[in-house]
Amino acid sequence: MSARFFDPDGDRYGIPTFPFRMAPDGYATRRQLRASGLRPGGQPVAAQLLWFSNRYRRPGSPPVRVAYLYRRDLAKPVRPMTPAKWAALGKANAARRVCPECETDAGYRIPPTLGMCVPCTTPEEQRAA
Incomplete structure (x- = not known):
């Protein structure tokens, strides 16, 4: 001690x-x-x-x-989640899934380090495939 x-x-x-x-x-x-x-x-x-x-x-x-x-x-x-809080949380999470570059739902939360979906960060590699 x-x-x-x-x-x-x-x-x-x-x-x-x-x-x-x-x-x-x-x-x-x-x-x-x-x-x-x-x-x-x-x-x-x-x-x-x-x-x-x-x-x-x-x-x-x-x-x-x-x-x-x-x-x-x-x-x-702990205060329980109200329906309004659940709705606000759903909207916030949905907004984090939309790519600001191509404006589509990426299907996952976009990493803040990239700032856009993975296909938009590497467009050359996507075209070659």
């Missing part, structure tokens, strides 16, 4: 802080809440996890990562 990141009273970091994988019961990250069908529901960050990681280190910054924790007892259920 890293004693550097163990601050359950929040004296050093301002909010209760725990080392990685040492959070007490009753706290969860956003992802953990979502997996349980919950959301923070407007509550403030209750605690945080800190750990060292060189994997995501940015030049000039310390290799410390943070994950914010929320109280499970104050979390609210």
Whole structure:
């Protein structure tokens, strides 16, 4: 256990802080809440996890990562999708399938790195085949 990141009273970091994988019961990250069908529901960050990681280190910054924790007892259920939300999501996904170059439905989501469907990115190869 890293004693550097163990601050359950929040004296050093301002909010209760725990080392990685040492959070007490009753706290969860956003992802953990979502997996349980919950959301923070407007509550403030209750605690945080800190750990060292060189994997995501940015030049000039310390290799410390943070994950914010929320109280499970104050979390609210995830709001259900309404028919209007489903319709909006369907329209957004359909728009991402239309190639801006040839204006046809590509049948798949067009990669943002290409910006157009695959046949439009390689027209010479398509004509040769």
